[in-house]
Amino acid sequence: MGFNLQNVVPWGRSFDEYCAMFTLSELDLQKSIVGVGDGPASFNAVLTGQGGQIISADPVYAFNSKQIRQRIDALFNDMVKQVAANADNLRLDKFGSADALGKIRMQAMNQFLQDFDKGKLQDRYLDSELPALPFDKGQFDLALCSHLLFLYSEHLELDFHIEAVLELCRVAKEVRIFPLLDLSHRTSAHLEPVLQALAQSDFIANIEVVEYEFQIGANQMLRIQPAK
Ligand SMILES: C[S@@+](CC[C@H](N)C(=O)[O-])C[C@H]1O[C@@H](n2cnc3c(N)ncnc32)[C@H](O)[C@@H]1O
Known part of the structure; x- marks a missing residue:
């Protein structure tokens, strides 16, 4: 079965949110970066504008900007309502309100959409998964990798997680994944077995507390590097 746009809930995070989730330093931003599952986040657009080197990989890039825009517009009001209804589990105080968060997310998605056609021609947005x-x-x-692995633990099985994390380790010298909670706000059941698989494959994995927290308790990032 192919990747279906109707299964995607486009909700892209901003450049500032990426920097906070992944504790990205000025030095980090000068590195060559791959963002996997970036969807309609603005990280690629903004970093490219700053002269950075980034490729985003996501199956949603098989669709064109008009199709992605339609999907965003179809779901946006519902997403803001869901955020408001789920406020007890979220640090909305950091953004002001569900509407204020919605504005930040829409601004990020607009930045992505404005950059998408050009970025696709430049191979900065790749349809791959x-x-x-x-x-x-x-x-x-x-x-x-933001808001894909561990978060969707109920949809993506352990074997997929192990394969995916090892694949990220293959293509990059360092991997950072956020968050480590699943959609039920519990630490992903896949985390411990993934850590074991990484240790067996000679990688060092550290769980680090970061400044960013939106889902209450989701303030930890996994950093993975090869053992020397
Ligand atoms: C919740 S969104 C997160 C978007 C962005 N990373 C952010 O934090 O704003 C999850 C993204 O993962 C993408 N995705 C789903 N399955 C994937 C896979 N197997 N490999 C790469 N990306 C995938 C979806 O298309 C979607 O854009």
Whole structure:
């Protein structure tokens, strides 16, 4: 079964949110970066505007900007309502309100959409997906994966997680994944077995507390590097 746009809930995070989730330093932003599952986030657009080197890989990039825009517009009001209804589990205080958050997300998605056609021509947005990426071993300094692995633990099985995380480790010298909670706000059941698989494959994985927190308790990032 192919990737279906009707299954995608487009809700892209901003450049500032990426920097906070992944504790990205000025030095990090000068590295060659792959963002896997970036969807309609503005990280690629903004970083490229700042002269950074980034490729985003996501199956949603098989669709054109008009189709993605239609999907965003069809779901946006519902998404804001869901955020408001779920406020007890969220640090909305950091954004002001569900409407204020909606504005930030829409601004990020607009930045993505304005950049998408040009970025696709420049091969900065690639229609590709985990667990197999079309990149060389060690092609990137840094791989980032936001709100895909661990979060969707009920939809993506353990074997997929292990394969996907090892694939990220293949294509980049360092991998950062956020968050580590699933959609039920519990630490993903896949986390511990993934850590074991990484240790067996000679990677060092550290769980680090970051400044960013939206889902209450989701303030930890996984950083993975090869054991020396
Ligand atoms: C919740 S969105 C997160 C978007 C962005 N990373 C952010 O934090 O704003 C999840 C994204 O993962 C993408 N995705 C789903 N399955 C994937 C896979 N197997 N490999 C790469 N991306 C995938 C979806 O198309 C979607 O854009």
